Structure formats: structure tokens, C-alpha cells
Amino acid sequence: MNKLLIPRTKSTPAIILDPSTGTFLFSGQSIPENPAAFFTPVTEWLDRELGALPDGSVFRFRLPYFSTSSMKAVYLVVQKIREGMKAAGRTFTIQWVVEDDDDFMSEAAENFSTLLDIPILVVHQNEEEGEAELARLSKQCELS
Amino acid sequence: MENNTTRYEGLLSSEVRIQLTDLLKAVALTSVPQRSNVKRLCSIAIEMLDNAQRHCSKGKVNFAWTLIGNTITIRIENRASANDAERLMAAVEMVNGMSPDELSAAFRNQLENGTFGEHGGAGLGFIDIARKSHGGINAEVFPLSENEWLCRSQVETQLI
Numbered sequence: 001m002n003k004l005l006i007p008r009t010k011s012t013p014a015i016i017l018d019p020s021t022g023t024f025l026f027s028g029q030s031i032p033e034n035p036a037a038f039f040t041p042v043t044e045w046l047d048r049e050l051g052a053l054p055d056g057s058v059f060r061f062r063l064p065y066f067s068t069s070s071m072k073a074v075y076l077v078v079q080k081i082r083e084g085m086k087a088a089g090r091t092f093t094i095q096w097v098v099e100d101d102d103d104f105m106s107e108a109a110e111n112f113s114t115l116l117d118i119p120i121l122v123v124h125q126n127e128e129e130g131e132a133e134l135a136r137l138s139k140q141c142e143l144s
Numbered sequence: 145m146e147n148n149t150t151r152y153e154g155l156l157s158s159e160v161r162i163q164l165t166d167l168l169k170a171v172a173l174t175s176v177p178q179r180s181n182v183k184r185l186c187s188i189a190i191e192m193l194d195n196a197q198r199h200c201s202k203g204k205v206n207f208a209w210t211l212i213g214n215t216i217t218i219r220i221e222n223r224a225s226a227n228d229a230e231r232l233m234a235a236v237e238m239v240n241g242m243s244p245d246e247l248s249a250a251f252r253n254q255l256e257n258g259t260f261g262e263h264g265g266a267g268l269g270f271i272d273i274a275r276k277s278h279g280g281i282n283a284e285v286f287p288l289s290e291n292e293w294l295c296r297s298q299v300e301t302q303l304i
Contacts, residue, residue: 011162031194033158065187067190067269068191068194068265068266069264072258073266075256101179102179102180104184105183111252
């Protein structure tokens with residue numbers, strides 16, 4: 001299976017979709033000018049690879065700041081994961097990382113869960129922990 | 145809590161928008177008491193800058209973030225087409241007439257059913273700003289020529 005590695009920039013999150021290590025992470029702020037174009041490689045990767053991912057795969061979203069247009073693009077990504085999960089007859093977990101006191105991020109998870117009829121696990125993590133996790137997983141998955 | 149003003153006048157490229165966003169985060173982290181306020185206010189600024197960049201027809205934008213006491217005002221001016229000026233006024237009028245529950249419902253509906261517009265937006269920006277500012281959006285438009293208008297949006301909200 002192929003992996004998709006997209007390094008973080010000032011306006012876009014790091015994306016690590018690596019079946020060999022079981023790492024499926026979106027981490028960093030998402031405020032690109034064209035979110036639909038930015039996330040297109042992700043939806044294309046999901047179309048190709050999702051059916052072969054093992055049961056129990058965990059997709060983790062840590063997006064401390066994002067524009068609403070990014071939110072729409074991420075919504076479409078989560079929708080794609082849900083559809084792939086149903087088609088493959090497997091169960092994947094969506095983890096939504098929320099920094100403390102970020103009620104709007106918690107509400108985003110709730111909206112996604114309600115609208116897509118999919119459980120979303122809210123995970124609390126502060127900024128330092130999130131950055132450390134990204135650094136560790138980037139190294140593990142050889143994301144430059 | 146320190147009163148402060150951050151202003152930018154000039155072209156609004158992606159790079160400038162991102163740098164401004166980072167600057168505002170730094171300003172908010174040092175002058176706004178609660179982290180939840182920082183996130184809320186920066187999210188409002190992100191949407192206003194994003195919106196201005198998408199719809200600015202040409203020329204400079206004029207952006208200001210002002211914190212005085214417990215009140216923060218975020219204001220942006222940009223030039224836009226007549227259609228975009230009309231859409232701005234319609235969007236602001238619509239969200240200003242909604243209750244918090246109606247805003248939440250509209251946000252969910254747009255998230256689920258909306259599509260990306262011709263400028264790449266998702267139609268969620270002003271709904272989100274209204275939710276996060278608790279309804280304090282003002283917008284004005286002024287004709288500059290037959291096809292170009294000056295659009296001014298301002299959000300005034302209290303720290304929580």
C-alpha cells in the first residue's frame with residue numbers, strides 16, 4: 001500500500017497516511033486559500049487505499065485553528081472515511097483532538113458526528129503534547 | 145489586560161494573511177485573559193481575512209484589530225464586485241436576524257449540504273462569525289464605480 005505524506009506549512013496541516021506504521025494523522029492549522037484543492041490528494045488516496053486498511057484503523061485530526069472552508073473540506077474527508085468504512089464492512093475510529101477550553105472545536109466534533117452519523121472520539125491534548133506527537137510521528141514515518 | 149491595536153493596510157496575499165493570523169494569535173495570547181477567547185477571536189479574524197482575500201477585486205485592504213478594555217473590534221475594508229458587495233450585505237442581514245439556535249442550525253445545514261462557491265468559500269464564514277461574536281456584525285458598502293464597491297465589515301464583541 002502507498003502512503004501519503006504532506007509536510008506541514010504555515011497554512012496547512014501535516015498529513016500522514018501511512019498504512020505501514022498504522023499512522024493516519026492530520027496535524028496543524030488549516031487556513032489555505034483553496035482548501036478543496038489542498039485536500040484533494042487526501043480524498044484520492046482514500047478512494048484508492050481505504051478498502052485495504054485493517055479493521056480498527058484510527059484517523060486522528062488535530063487542527064487547532066481552521067477556517068470554515070477548511071472545515072467543509074475536512075467534513076468531506078470524514079464523510080469519505082465513513083463511506084469507505086461501510087463499503088469495506090470495517091470499523092475505523094475517528095479521533096478529534098481538542099485543546100482545553102476550545103468549545104467550538106468540541107462542537108465541530110459533535111456536528112460531524114451528528115451529521116455523518118458516525119462516532120467521533122474527542123481527545124483532549126494541549127498544544128505542546130500535540131507538537132511532540134507530530135514530531136515523533138513525522139520522524140517515525142519519515143515525513144521531511 | 146493591555147489595550148492594543150494591530151493595523152494592516154496593503155495587498156492581502158496568502159502569505160500576508162497567514163502572517164497576520166500568526167501575529168494576531170501572538171497579540172491575543174499576550175493581551176487576552178482566557179485561551180478560549182484567543183481561539184474565538186482569532187477564528188473571527190481568520191474568517192474576515194479569508195473572506196476579504198476571496199472577494200477583494202483589486203487594490204489594498206485595510207484591516208484593524210483593536211482591544212480596548214473588555215471590547216474587541218475587528219474591522220476590514222476591501223474592494224469587491226457589485227455582486228460580491230450585494231452578497232456581503234445579504235449574508236450579514238441574514239445572520240444578524242438569527243437567534244443562536246438558528247445560527248447553529250444554519251451552520252449544520254450549510255456544512256452538510258453546501259458546496260464550495262466560485263471563490264472557493266464554503267458559505268459558512270459569516271454564520272461562524274455571528275456565532276462567535278454573538279451577533280455583532282456590521283457591514284456597509286459604498287459604490288466606487290459601476291462595477292466596484294468598497295465593502296466594510298466590522299465585528300465588535302466582548303471578552304468572556
